[in-house]
């Protein structure tokens with residue numbers, strides 16, 4: 001059980017690597033991008049025994065690789081990094097903890113810096129999957145690459161983000177025979193040259209910014225009760241059973257999501273998008289899944305994280321706090337710290 005890597009045998013040079021998700025107890029399967037086409041690959045007998053690097057996508061001919069840890073082999077993973085240049089020093093740390101479920105972790109993340117067209121981009125995301133981990137794994141590999149290859153990215157980042165979310169969702173739906181019927185939330189943050197922060201989301205994964213002494217929620221929680229009207233207009237309904245959260249057609253607890261083919265006609269997958277300037281009084285950005293937000297308020301999370309200088313230690317403290325408050329879901333967060 002665990003996330004492994006395997007070299008694609010059908011790929012062209014340079015070799016492509018794909019993350020393989022192995023279902024607990026079931027037949028291990030994986031997804032492989034070969035020549036731009038996503039395919040389902042059976043698990044072969046050979047394995048690469050150490051955690052490897054997975055392809056997040058391709059932009060401008062640059063493969064975006066991210067080291068990843070043993071997220072599903074042990075029950076948690078954490079890490080950190082920093083910006084290589086910018087007037088405001090930016091560091092980040094992340095922590096993911098598998099929930100009390102008998103399937104592999106369905107929370108995925110991206111956190112990295114890269115250079116493109118002479119600019120530095122900080123890319124941060126949390127994807128909270130449901131009904132399997134294939135959709136969040138797909139988003140981890142492709143969503144940022146799709147945003148960055150939009151022509152309008154540098155002139156109108158909001159349009160690029162919106163189009164790329166839409167195209168990526170359509171790609172997921174068209175690959176549903178491989179990717180299954182599951183889905184995922186997304187919250188993405190793009191930091192351009194340490195100056196502008198573009199945040200977008202679908203679903204209930206949330207981004208919170210601490211700036212100028214204020215705690216600002218940068219995303220909109222897309223919950224069925226809040227979007228009942230649009231769900232009903234699309235022919236769906238919102239269940240409200242005692243002891244349960246409201247659900248689209250009695251099933252899905254978010255009102256917007258990537259994937260979810262069987263419910264898609266009732267769901268919207270348009271992101272909410274917001275931009276904010278990074279100023280010398282900007283302290284922290286926190287991205288996290290509902291494994292944290294159902295148990296820790298925006299203000300509490302900022303209060304906890306701002307006391308801890310090392311963002312990886314802060315991220316681990318946040319996941320620990322949610323665990324102490326009996327969060328049973330997968331728990332994931334990224335803490336980005338800004339310091340002039």
Ligand SMILES: [Mn+2]
Pocket residue numbers: 128289290291329330
């Ligand atoms: Mn969750």
